Amino acid sequence: MFPRRRAVILIFALSILVCYAQQPTSRTVKDAVDSTISGVELREPQKTTLTRDRPSKFLTRDGDRFVQYYNATGRQMLTLIATADSDTADFRSYQLSRIDKPFMIDTTVLKEVSAFTTGKGIRLGMTQKEVVGRLGSPLRKEKNDVGALVLTYAADYPLGSGDQQQKGHLYTGRYSFARGRLIDILVSID
Numbered sequence: 001m002f003p004r005r006r007a008v009i010l011i012f013a014l015s016i017l018v019c020y021a022q023q024p025t026s027r028t029v030k031d032a033v034d035s036t037i038s039g040v041e042l043r044e045p046q047k048t049t050l051t052r053d054r055p056s057k058f059l060t061r062d063g064d065r066f067v068q069y070y071n072a073t074g075r076q077m078l079t080l081i082a083t084a085d086s087d088t089a090d091f092r093s094y095q096l097s098r099i100d101k102p103f104m105i106d107t108t109v110l111k112e113v114s115a116f117t118t119g120k121g122i123r124l125g126m127t128q129k130e131v132v133g134r135l136g137s138p139l140r141k142e143k144n145d146v147g148a149l150v151l152t153y154a155a156d157y158p159l160g161s162g163d164q165q166q167k168g169h170l171y172t173g174r175y176s177f178a179r180g181r182l183i184d185i186l187v188s189i190d
Contacts, residue, residue: 032135032153033171036119042189071113078116093188098124126182149177
């Protein structure tokens with residue numbers, strides 16, 4: 001009877017250890033949060049300077065309202081998706097993509113921006129090792145449907161401060177790599 005009880009206790013202890021080891025380290029680590037890009041702070045319109053300095057018309061696709069900017073070379077496109085019914089610079093997500101063949105329709109070209117850079121210094125073309133060095137270990141690593149490696153980060157993200165702080169928002173960052181280089185960033189706070 002004693003060896004059987006010891007085995008049950010051992011299995012229970014091991015299952016707790018496995019569950020603990022699988023807990024995402026970036027879910028509670030604010031170091032993984034990268035909600036700023038080239039003058040835009042997600043969900044903080046008063047801190048956003050890019051669209052205040054360069055008003056752009058909002059475009060609409062699939063019910064989302066957004067604005068787009070290209071860098072000076074036309075090889076990078078920054079898409080800023082607005083919160084529901086917002087006419088201001090209150091953005092809930094951004095996507096930065098590498099463009100192989102620029103087509104710059106209904107967008108603004110930022111001639112002074114050679115490369116868009118996030119608040120943590122992440123930019124397209126970086127290696128996986130460089131991104132992980134700045135953000136830490138991802139919550140998940142997986143291949144997407146076209147074979148690109150995707151690192152996913154997530155963290156609880158309270159909005160506002162003090163008495164006005166709203167809990168229950170989730171920060172999600174997805175960093176996609178092809179041929180060992182970062183080609184796409186999608187960050188949102190919902």
